[in-house]
Amino acid sequence: MNMDFEKQYNPADYEDAINKEWEDSGFYNPDNLVLPADAPSHTIVLPPPNVTDKLHVGHAVMIAVEDLLTRYKRMNGFRALWVPGTDHAAIATQNVVEKRLFKETGKTRHDLGREKFLAEVNEFALGTQKTILNQIKKMGASLDWSRLAFTLDEQRGRAVKKMFIDMYRDGVIYRGERVINWCPRCQSTLADDEVEYKEQTAKLYTFKYSKDFPLAISTTRPETKLGDTAVAVNPSDERYKKYIGSTFEVNFVGVPLKIKIIADRGVEMSFGTGALGVTPAHSMVDWQMAQKNELPVVKVIDESAKIHPGFGEYSGLRALDAREKIVERLREAGLLEKEEDISNNLSQCYRCDTSVEPIPSKQWFVDVDKKLERLGGKSLKEISLEAATSGEIKFTPERFQSQYENWMNNLHDWCVSRQIWFGHRIPAYYKLKVKSEKLKITEEEIYVGEAAPEGEGWIQDEDTLDTWFSSGMWTFSTLGWPDTYKNGIKSGDLAKFHPTAVLETGSEILTLWVSRMILMSYYALGEKPFSNVYLHGMILDEKGKKMSKSKGNGIDPLDVIAKYGTDALRLSLLIGNTPGNNSRMSWEKIEAQRNFVNKLWNVSRYILGELKIKNEKLKIDEESLTGVEAWILNRCENLIAEVRKNLDDFAFSAAGEKLIDFIWNDLADWYLEASKFEESANKKAILIYVLRTILKLLHPFAPFVTEVIWHKFNDSMLMVEKYPSLCHPEASDKRAEGSILDSSRGAQNDKKNGFELAKNIITAIRNARAENKVEPARKIKAVIYAGDKVELVIQNEILIKSLKTGISDLKISAKGEKIDGAIYAAVGEIEIYLLGAVDTEKEKVRLEKEIANLEKFAAALNGKLSNADFVGKAPEKVVAIEKGKLAKAETELGKLKEQLQKI
RNA sequence: GGGCAAUUAGCUCAGUUGGUUAGAGCGUUACAUUGACAUUGUAAAGGUCACUGGUUCGAAUCCAGUAUUGCCCACCA
Numbered sequence: 001m002n003m004d005f006e007k008q009y010n011p012a013d014y015e016d017a018i019n020k021e022w023e024d025s026g027f028y029n030p031d032n033l034v035l036p037a038d039a040p041s042h043t044i045v046l047p048p049p050n051v052t053d054k055l056h057v058g059h060a061v062m063i064a065v066e067d068l069l070t071r072y073k074r075m076n077g078f079r080a081l082w083v084p085g086t087d088h089a090a091i092a093t094q095n096v097v098e099k100r101l102f103k104e105t106g107k108t109r110h111d112l113g114r115e116k117f118l119a120e121v122n123e124f125a126l127g128t129q130k131t132i133l134n135q136i137k138k139m140g141a142s143l144d145w146s147r148l149a150f151t152l153d154e155q156r157g158r159a160v161k162k163m164f165i166d167m168y169r170d171g172v173i174y175r176g177e178r179v180i181n182w183c184p185r186c187q188s189t190l191a192d193d194e195v196e197y198k199e200q201t202a203k204l205y206t207f208k209y210s211k212d213f214p215l216a217i218s219t220t221r222p223e224t225k226l227g228d229t230a231v232a233v234n235p236s237d238e239r240y241k242k243y244i245g246s247t248f249e250v251n252f253v254g255v256p257l258k259i260k261i262i263a264d265r266g267v268e269m270s271f272g273t274g275a276l277g278v279t280p281a282h283s284m285v286d287w288q289m290a291q292k293n294e295l296p297v298v299k300v301i302d303e304s305a306k307i308h309p310g311f312g313e314y315s316g317l318r319a320l321d322a323r324e325k326i327v328e329r330l331r332e333a334g335l336l337e338k339e340e341d342i343s344n345n346l347s348q349c350y351r352c353d354t355s356v357e358p359i360p361s362k363q364w365f366v367d368v369d370k371k372l373e374r375l376g377g378k379s380l381k382e383i384s385l386e387a388a389t390s391g392e393i394k395f396t397p398e399r400f401q402s403q404y405e406n407w408m409n410n411l412h413d414w415c416v417s418r419q420i421w422f423g424h425r426i427p428a429y430y431k432l433k434v435k436s437e438k439l440k441i442t443e444e445e446i447y448v449g450e451a452a453p454e455g456e457g458w459i460q461d462e463d464t465l466d467t468w469f470s471s472g473m474w475t476f477s478t479l480g481w482p483d484t485y486k487n488g489i490k491s492g493d494l495a496k497f498h499p500t501a502v503l504e505t506g507s508e509i510l511t512l513w514v515s516r517m518i519l520m521s522y523y524a525l526g527e528k529p530f531s532n533v534y535l536h537g538m539i540l541d542e543k544g545k546k547m548s549k550s551k552g553n554g555i556d557p558l559d560v561i562a563k564y565g566t567d568a569l570r571l572s573l574l575i576g577n578t579p580g581n582n583s584r585m586s587w588e589k590i591e592a593q594r595n596f597v598n599k600l601w602n603v604s605r606y607i608l609g610e611l612k613i614k615n616e617k618l619k620i621d622e623e624s625l626t627g628v629e630a631w632i633l634n635r636c637e638n639l640i641a642e643v644r645k646n647l648d649d650f651a652f653s654a655a656g657e658k659l660i661d662f663i664w665n666d667l668a669d670w671y672l673e674a675s676k677f678e679e680s681a682n683k684k685a686i687l688i689y690v691l692r693t694i695l696k697l698l699h700p701f702a703p704f705v706t707e708v709i710w711h712k713f714n715d716s717m718l719m720v721e722k723y724p725s726l727c728h729p730e731a732s733d734k735r736a737e738g739s740i741l742d743s744s745r746g747a748q749n750d751k752k753n754g755f756e757l758a759k760n761i762i763t764a765i766r767n768a769r770a771e772n773k774v775e776p777a778r779k780i781k782a783v784i785y786a787g788d789k790v791e792l793v794i795q796n797e798i799l800i801k802s803l804k805t806g807i808s809d810l811k812i813s814a815k816g817e818k819i820d821g822a823i824y825a826a827v828g829e830i831e832i833y834l835l836g837a838v839d840t841e842k843e844k845v846r847l848e849k850e851i852a853n854l855e856k857f858a859a860a861l862n863g864k865l866s867n868a869d870f871v872g873k874a875p876e877k878v879v880a881i882e883k884g885k886l887a888k889a890e891t892e893l894g895k896l897k898e899q900l901q902k903i
Numbered sequence: 904g905g906g907c908a909a910u911u912a913g914c915u916c917a918g919u920u921g922g923u924u925a926g927a928g929c930g931u932u933a934c935a936u937u938g939a940c941a942u943u944g945u946a947a948a949g950g951u952c953a954c955u956g957g958u959u960c961g962a963a964u965c966c967a968g969u970a971u972u973g974c975c976c977a978c979c980a
Contacts (some may be wrong), residue, residue: 008942197978204980219980232980267980268904276980285978344979403907407976410905507907508975538974542915576916576928581908582973584915588929595942606939654917657927669944855960 009601011565050089075723085149090423184305189419218272227300235263423464472516542586567702618685
């Protein structure tokens, strides 16, 4: 053991070695922990970071929280498993590589071809993955690397295929049409986040389809109106109510249309004419209206943004040219009522700025409303919703439960196919089947399965699956599914570790990811994927702005680690950060935590280095505790209870703050200072005990520095020490009675108050000295021995009436401090000065006010409790609480009155 | 447009189900200092809890509205 303590803690000197030691120990893998057979499991799956880029500070908070939970549970004897992995992030990754390819070589993915391009993407993904894993390791994450997974690896590939095939055979997955965003130039579909919106001024044309049509409509895209099959109006619009439900056949600039008038709440009465021409094939909203109202879909624009055949003189024209021509015809016919400039958003391709065409296309969907036998006749939507409403899955913070339910309630079928190359290719195969040679009718045959079926001519679907399809299976695909699940029975890792305990992730992907995981776990296993959802907020820069690479305001976790150490980084992310709320990150915050880590280092340096206390099995003799010792042990016991409670409630920040407060204020500033004045039989035992306790308590927050210090006086590894559950373990029998310090709680509280008082006195003295306000004549030197009992009475001044040591007539007073109870003096020798007097008149007024208020309260409660209505309505529990309040109020009242009498 | 939040000290935030005089850290100011730690210590100053109403004996806390800010989703005919 190396007892050398540098004056300052330098994390860089220790972290790598400690990290290696942890990894080499094998304890990250719960299978290596020696635990009783019935030890409970605690599983967390790491939300797999996208392999698009290295980690940022947002990931760091995720790792800090999850590692905290995992270490806490591990130290509590749980089979703690934390599964690492990365996400292929299909679209995002492909975009990054495509952009780079284009920038470097001017080529598109189509120039390279599928195979070559995928090789490029894979190479890139592997590179980033390596960087990411190194970063995670650097943070001291206790992930079980033997279970490392990737959403696109072989095992996950089998899981995805199996899931798709099962769902297809159950009729949950089906193929249907939907309007998607199409870039006519790239000849490719665009995902929602690939569409960019640009404000522009557009011409809004108002016209009637024909003279005999009663309503005028407004549009910026007259050419699409060739495909209109309805006009929608707001159901409460008095102007058009009478038309709802009727159908009109019109001749629109030479093209015959059949228009039905439908009602839709989404139509704004004040926009344009309040009537909306519905073009199902070329507008997302219109498509949805068409689905609801069973309208026919007429395609007008093709994949090259030209007008389809069958539209007379317009066919073959580019959309923009067709628009001009149509407007011209309308003008000629006198149908054009208005032309005005409006500003709207133009949808553009993120890559080439070409305006996007919404066109219908064949896609794969997950039917969320299909009732399933394997789910007891419920649909995926119903069962996922129930998981939240029944409390099976709990959300922290709670408000996200309603957000989840809201979203689930509005859930539509989930489109799972994506027209990109990087991802899990859809296991569907098509073959053209000739139905009738004569009529030249062909039909597409579909086969869904592991591999192409026997026979010629089968072609696999070109598309890949939505990235959430594979990451939605993350809790069980990482635990060996489907191999570990046969005939409804779990085995291996799946049996041991699923459902997982907590899903910890960013609040922004609650709907995107969390809901999909719930859905898929219920489908595949019939059970929830996790019991708790903990959502952290975003980490913003010090001005409250999102950190982004382009703005250059990001804080790189690796920079922080290099400069101030991992512990400082982790603490600054955990403290001052409440669940679900965004939090600002600044170098000052990190610096403050670095200072704390150094403080802890020096506390240890003092105890172990200066006092040369060895790690002998020192026993605390409870009979001979001095006041200050009783106080620190009492504070320590409370600390353990509070920290445990906070951690169990996911209140990490509160737990951390309490730890820091105890270590810095109670231990370092008070107990260590006080202990310099007195020698006692218990001193060493208490110091070493308290040090051991705080190191254990703090380990999940700041694993490195605590382990380093631990190693200075222990051969064991702190990471697998037992998390403290009581102040001194030897006294567990006494604790059962409510206290480990004294047989009666009251006496203990007196001791506590006593030391608080002593603290006040010392403080007052120091302050007086500092301010030099004390007149020498009133300076009294007194000797108070530890354990001496001093009674105080509040008068004009506070007078110490009796003192065992024989010194009487000792006057002390603290400015306005309320002092009562007994003193257990903390120091051997103190100097006491008269500082001032308590303003009794003021105190009296305050007490009277308080008593009056309490009397009112008690009266109100009394009235309430005898009110039959109230009792009848309220559950018994509420009445009991109210009764408790009343009792408390009455006790309070008694106390206050007593105090008032004394004055 | 739909949904969800936030607004408390100069700054960053707590405030656990309504209850004494609203807390902490940073910053500021004053003072201390050689002996665990200047990455230190002791104190002080600093708040109409965004605003307006309501409920209540009592509101930072519950309700309604207003203002400002932010996030997610949908999308602009």
